[in-house]
Amino acid sequence: MIVTRLRQISLLLLSFALSAMIYFQMFERTYGYVPARYVVILVVAAALFVVLWVLLLVFQPYANQTILPCVVMLTSIGTMMIARLDYVAKPQTNVGYQQLIWLCLALTLTCVFVVWLRDYRVLRRFSYLNMAIGLVLLFSPMIPKLGRTIGGARIWIGVGRYTLQPGEFAKLFLAFFFAAYLFDHRDQLAVGGRKILGMQLPRIKDLGPIALVWVAAILVLVVQHDLGTSLMFFALFVSMLYVATGRKNWLVIGGVAFVAAALFAAKAFAHVGYRVDGWLHAFDPKVYGREYGSSYQLVTGIFGMAAGGVTGTGVGQGRPYKTPLANSDFIYASLGEELGLAGTLAILMLYLAIIATGFITAMKIKDGFGKLLSAGLAFTMAFQIFTVVGGLTRVLPMTGLTMPYMAAGGSSLLANYLLAALLIVISNEANKPDQGEGLSSTMQYEALLAMNNRAAAKGREETQKRVHLGEHLPHLSQEREDATSLVSPVGGSVDEDAVSQETQKKDEATQDAMSTQILDSGSLRSPWSSQEQGGDES
Incomplete structure (x- = not known):
């Protein structure tokens, strides 16, 4: 146990040292000095990370400690790039400092969360309540005078000068509902009813929540003009359905259903058609130069990553500010220019460590609800990263999703820190010594029942x-x-x-x-x- 704790604190200290180094290098090359206000807020954030680590040792002693150092590094790299872009903005902006304030708030909320949620299985009791909360959050931007349209998508709510993206929190509540519902109905969904075209479908009465989620995903695409969120929710449910039943038919049915809806949307709705057109014909002068739905942003990001090459131009030495939304939607392209291919691959490896931990936890834990929830949360992050990087490299159309922990945005940072906390709490149950000796209390009760x-x-x-x-x-x-x-x-x-x-x-x-x-x-x-x-x- 002592060796394990020393290894864990070594990883955390290494992440702190690397974070301090990249911040110091960035400030020296841009500002010429280290601003005092940044020193204070960074020290507070580091102290909160240490407090979180101690709370994990006390309240989640068997939790996997790989996730926390990876999150530290990803957040540090992201906030560093945001602060670097603030310096060259005309006029200068303050997004980087605000993001660090959001980071402190996210860490405080995470500390409370890991202490309060000693047993994640309590979430299973409120499955339909979680569904209701998730749908309310998802469609709250449609409320008149509360919702706001930014960048062509109505996915924000605002009060005064402050805005929030409720869809980031909706994905957590809907993941809770999906895991609980699929765990309770996995037998009915796996056995199925009639066969159609060689595929066995479940009974009609078991399709209610599935149809509701499909309709909600399409409504997000149609009403809110948000292709990314719509695609993410639908893919999340289909993937968890496959994990719960083990039937590949669900992957085929879900994929065909969404592709059919997306093709219809590309023809029926202009904003989706522009995304597809910009993806297929990004370098076409007509598409590049048009006023609405231009591929200018995508092409500029691609040229920026090409300028970075393998090793990058160096922190503070590139021109990522040439790309619109360089600190949010296109922060991966900004980092690709200054850190190069080597730096972006290192970033993807950090994400891969978090995702792999989530899937390993899902395989180890014997509680069915925890297995589904851990796999669903890990898949959510993997799918989000795949769509963002795929959009920037023209593998997929641009979806509007952002890189977790790195892109500017307080609501995204809060939601993704809670996601990491959930994976840590579930891993604590999976790694308990008695997991290998017998069944968990939930599994014991269900077996007896x-x-x-x-x-x-x-x-x-x-x-x-x-x-x-x-x-x-x-x-x-x-x-x-x-x-x-x-x-x-x-x-x-x-x-x-x-x-x-x-x-x-x-x-x-x-x-x-x-x-x-x-x-x-x-x-x-x-x-x-x-x-x-x-x-x-x-």
């Missing part, structure tokens, strides 16, 4: 068979002879309800005996046994 349900169903089936046989062969068994003594006062016929109740009591007694025997044998511990002994698994 499933066993009792199966025994009860079997008992009812046997009761019905005995009653049915008794009507035709009253002397088939001694048990039937005993049952025939329970007669109705009218006509002397067999009282089938009394027979059923008597047999059901015997079945329930048998179930209780089976459960007690299994629990006493130690092969399956009671979910409340640790609490009775004074322990608290969560």
Whole structure:
């Protein structure tokens, strides 16, 4: 344990040292000095990172500590580039300093979160409430006088000079709902109903929430003009559906459904058509020079990354400010120019470490809800990075999504820090020593419940068979002879309800005996046994 803790603190200190080095280099090459206000806010942020690390040791002692140093490095690189772009802006802006304030707020919220959410499984109890909150947040920008249109997309809400992007938080609540719903209905969705074109589809009554999510994704695309958020939510649900059921049919159905809707949207809605046109014909002079839907931004970003080459121009030595939205949507292109291909590959490796940790946690943990939630959150980040980098390199159309932890924006920073905190909390449960010895408390309870349900169903089936046989062969068994003594006062016929109740009591007694025997044998511990002994698994 001591060696592990030393390794963890070494990674955190290394990330601090590298962050301090890139900040010092940037300030010396741009400002010529290190502004005092930046020194203060950076020291506060570093102190909050240390506090968070200590809280993780106390409240989440088995959590994977790889995520935190990676988040430190990604945030430092992003805020460094934002502050560097502030210096050359005309007039000078203050976005970098504001982003550091948002960082301190995000760290404070994360500290509270890892202490409060000792057991992530409590989120499963409020599945439909999470869905309602997620949909309200998702469509709140459509409220008159509250929603705002920025950059052609109505995905913001604002009060005075302050704006917030509620869709960033909606993805968390909808991920909670998806994980809970799919965990509770995984058997129905996996078994399916009728076959259509060789693919087995689920029953209609199980398709309700699935259809609702599909409609919500399309409405975001149509009403809010936000291709990226629409694509992300739909892909999140389809991927979690595949993890829950293991059926590749869902990937085919989901992909075909969204491609069909996207092709229709490209023809029916101008803003989507411009994105596709700029992707396919970015260097066409007509597309490059038009007033609305121009590919100028994309082409400038591509030229900037080309100028960086393999090693980059150096921090503070390039001209990333030539690209519009260089500190938000195109921050990856800005970093590609000054850090080069080597720097951007290092950034992608940091993201890969976080994503791999999420998927490894999903494979290790034995709780089904935690498995789905961890895989869904990891896929969300992977998909977001893939669409952003793919859009900047013309593999995909531009979607409007931003790089997590790096792009300017307070709501994105808050939401992604909570996402990282959730992965850390789930990894704590996955890495507990007793995970390899037995089942988690949730799995124990569900196993007992499933066993009792199966025994009860079997008992009812046997009761019905005995009653049915008794009507035709009253002397088939001694048990039937005993049952025939329970007669109705009218006509002397067999009282089938009394027979059923008597047999059901015997079945329930048998179930209780089976459960007690299994629990006493130690092969399956009671979910409340640790609490009775004074322990608290969560």
